[in-house]
Amino acid sequence: MSVTTCAAPDQAAPIPASVDLEKETVISGTVLATNGDPVAGAYVRLLDRTGEFTAEVVTSPAGRFRFFAAPGQWTVRALSRFGNGGGEVSVARGVNEFQVSVS
Amino acid sequence: MSRDTALVSADWAEKNLEAPGVVFVEVDEDTSAYDGGHIPGAIKIDWKTDLQDQVRRDFVNKKQFEALLSERGISNDDTVILYGGNNNWFAAYAYWYFKLYGHGDVKLLDGGRKKWELDARPYSKDVPQRAATQYTAQEQDLSIRAFRDDVVAAIGVKNLVDVRSPDEFAGRLLAPAHLPQEQAQRAGHVPTAISVPWSKAANEDGTFKTDEDLRDIYSAAGLDTSKETIAYCRIGERSSHTWFVLHELLGEPSVKNYDGSWTEYGSLVGVPVALGDEPGTLEA
Structure with a gap:
């Protein structure tokens, strides 16, 4: 991990051991095409409860994405060459797993 | 300066991939995206290792910038089209460097890699070989x-x-x-x-x-x-x-x-x- 970065880390990497899941609120999941296949290279955006942009990551080859957020209401929005998708989610501390279909 | 001189669209880019005197450059802090597929004909610049001085806390100086562009095969009179991931953050940073060191014609690709991907435009894994140049930079435009x-x-x-x-x-x-x-x-x-x-x-x-x-x-x-x-x-x-x-x-x-x-x-x-x-x- 670089010391001067603003970009998102590799989405396929395991959650670092230093991350305390008792404290962190993880919003993770898979972007799926209409045929059920995972979508690699999709852009997943996390918007706060007011709709303000918070973060964006690119899905791994297995279509995986992950954010570290806070408990509450968020919007997860996926953009891809196969279409867009997503919606509002309500999350709590720990790992919150979602599937996002794009069409 | 205006949108017409500073920005090109993905459509324009796709039509000008092989235009003489136009060099596409992907700029990112993590160049693994480039290695996995990039705009056909584009070369890469690594924001961290190419554009930052590796000892001093500063970016590359005039001589280092000249050496980098010469080695990558960019001429003073080339039109340089910059793009990258992260909504073009690092490409915009590189654009600012090119302006700082007085490059004549440099533009950003509107939307960068994301727009290219969402449009389902083509990628290539071929790394182009460009002949070295003798690039001359200006003093920093402070x-x-x-x-x-x-x-x-x-x-x-x-x-x-x-x-x-x-x-x-x-x-x-x-x-x-x-x-x-x-x-x-x-x-x-x-x-x-x-x-x-x-x-x-x-x-x-x-x-x-x-x-x-x-x-x-x-x-x-x-x-x-x-x-x-x-x-x-x-x-x-x-x-x-x-x-x-x-x-x-x-x-x-x-x-x-x-x-x-x-x-x-x-x-x-x-x-x-x-x-x-x-x-x-x-x-x-």
């Missing part, structure tokens, strides 16, 4: 670069635009919380700075909003266009994006990017720092 003393002197006098997220501005976060990264000693913002997150200037596909929308955003946030402006973020790349909007798209005459940004300012001894969501005052 009319577009701010240093820490410029920022301190601008408090309450010039426009200071903090383009980080609202939580970073307020001092609730030093950086996006999931990233173990270099951080300033203190959280907060430069007193009197207005908060206009970089993302306000971009559509969700990574392209820039219209000039009219952009003017509305900055004027609503309190930018006084009769004054000079300094933009900053945490390490200077998000603020390059905003510098590009204000100076290159909207044509504001005096806009500087403070590349030291919050990692430097927030570590200075004896400078004023404001906390909370409001700009604050010099006395803060």
